[in-house]
Amino acid sequence: MSPFLFWIFALLTLIFGAAVVINRNPVASALSLVVSFLGLAALFMSLNAYFIGIIQVLVYAGAVMVLFLFIIMLLNLRAEEARRINWLATAGGVAVALILLGQIFSVISHLKFAQNPFPPLAGLTVDDVRNIGAVLFRNYNLPFQIVGVLVLVATVGVVLLSKREPR
Amino acid sequence: MAITVSRPKLNWRERLYLPAIVAGLAITFKHFKNLLLGRTKVTMQYPEQKWDGNLPDYYRGAPALVRDEDGRVRCVACQLCEFICPPRAIKIIPGEIDSTDRFAKVEKYPEAFDIDMIRCIFCGMCEEVCPEQAIFLRKDYAITGFTRADMVHHKEKLLEIGGVMHGVVLKWNKKK
Amino acid sequence: MITLGDYLMVSGILFAIGFAGVMLRRNLIIIFMSLELMLNAANLSLVAFSRFRVGPTGLPDYNAQVFVFFIITVAAAEVAVGLAILVALYRARQTTDVKDITSLKF
């Protein structure tokens, strides 16, 4: 992965991530989030994690965000009217986020090993679908089944929640 | 009163819908195949093939003025057609016939006879009402033009389409 | 040369953006999206670490990637439930603004 491509996709992810927070219009926010996720998927692929990258596109960009858009459109959420911004609260929120950012930066810059280059892989292409599958089904079989039950519970919950109460 | 439509009870084969879909596909494919093999009769290909030879005698096409055997315009500018015309497509300016003329007895002739073919609805009322049998609906149906002015048939044009009509009542020729 | 540190920085900034979104915005659906942003920032760190810890066989550490897989699965379920709650809330209150939803009971 050339540094050029890395910075393009990193900037894409970050700029559109910031656009999610800044945009007033919920639809614009959701679409910015889609672009941000696509950039993130490219970053995953730059780390040779093709399976995770494509799952990211498939699940997040293809399904989750369509669901978000569907709900935004179904509820017909308009752009928020420009209400008076509470400057004190906004400044406080930004300050807290910046402090968090500073802490993360200081931690990362103190990690000595983080400056080392990535070690080389066994080959140019690693069949990571097969390897992830092997690890998932051998070492994480029980958690995998628990996640399956969780998804089932979520499905039942969603059906119950979205049912209109009979009047 | 609301009528409750009882829906037919479907058996399992009908409920599967697949046989019905396959039957439908077979029907459409039969049509497709027949057209490719040239067995289907398709509609007439208009600009190449035309109705011209096959038009029935009662066909109502564009109206036209006719002359009689002596070359006289049969129209006497009575303006009945102008009054009867439902879309008011006809406009006639009557003119006196000179007393020295052979047909001076007729008194009037159309100085201008315009039919606006944009308005004409080919109803044939003008032909019905004409006491002189001067206007007939001919077999032209493809009337085109680039401007509105092109679409107005003037007297010369109408006479050109109409030509000479033989064998109709010739009451003006006998006298004088 | 791109190092692990760069990926972690990107991940950290993304997390801070998501955090700021949760703090600053009042629209529930935007808050929800910011949460997703934070989850994905964590995913980026995990995948970067996975690529950094190459084992003796020359393969990345797939435990982290399996973890990301679980996070994505659970996040999808979470979104479905969360949006269903949001729709139920909108039906009851006709609003998605957190300022208007301050009481526990309605």
Add this chain to the structure above:
Amino acid sequence: MTPESFLIITSLLKIVGILFIVILPMVSYAVYAERKVSAAIQDRLGPNRVGPAGLLQPIADMFKLLLKEDFTPRAANTFYYWLAPCLAVMPAIITIAVVPFGSTLFGVPMVIADVNVGILFVFAIASLGVYGIVIGGWASNSKYPFLGGIRSSAQMLSYELSLGLAVIPVFLLVGNLRLTSVVRYQIEHGWFIAPFIGDWTNPWKWLLTIPMIVSFIVFTIAIFAETNRLPFDLPEAEQELAGGYNTEYSSMKFSLYFLGEYAAMITGSAVIVTLFFGGWHLPGIPDGSHGWIFGLINIAVFFAKVAIIIFFFMWVRWTLPRFRYDQLMRLGWLFFFEIALVNIFVVAAIVPFIQ
């Protein structure tokens, strides 16, 4: 020439070749073919004015659409209104990148990117196709396009499930997600639509045929739904929604939507051919390593198969009426979803006896 630059140059040649020589002409002539097929099914002749047998009709259509007034409604959200048609075309064309459209030509494999997540890539990119429709419907700021957009988002989400589940039997047999391995497996073991060919005495292969055909039917129907083709074209239902998501579009923006639909149909057919009909393989024809002429024949065989599937798409379109929306949802969730699930178990039970 270094291997890297060789790879880049051949990839570029393949992209340009497949896109401009095959896909885009195929898209425009698919529109022509659609009109001809519909005409034949309805006992008409179809376009026959421009050029011999109307063969230049797509070019005339293109000029007509280019010269039309490009109208943007005042209430529309201009940026998204312009963005949406581009989003509608892109995913359909990107998908072709992972589909192997030939064996080899001069030793170069005829697939643009042979990634190891092949089919997942197809699904991931295809699922992005819904954004063009949803955003177009929303940005037009008009009732009918909006309804079309809402319908399409729910429809695509529903049918992606059966789409994904229907192909799992194929990959249970192949063992990895690469589309080139799918083709290679089918060359060795017979096409998935008829796995018994070449192995006539094996009863398990005959048994396998039933779930494979079920899998093919479910997958094809899901592709119909994903590409908004007629039994499932509710997002653009002319009669109820006045054209649906593209009501407010005109000129080139409308034609981008139109081309996007046909491009999606072509890539969908290409995926069907690759998964179930042996890709570029035809029994008796060797692959491209036996000479470049065979490499070209392989490519021609692939696109001939694609053309047959596209004809099937059109045939169905002019036969079946449109579903009602509740029927569509019931069909997706209560019928195909379950069939695809059961099908996976059946194939999983047969697989140990095959190998």
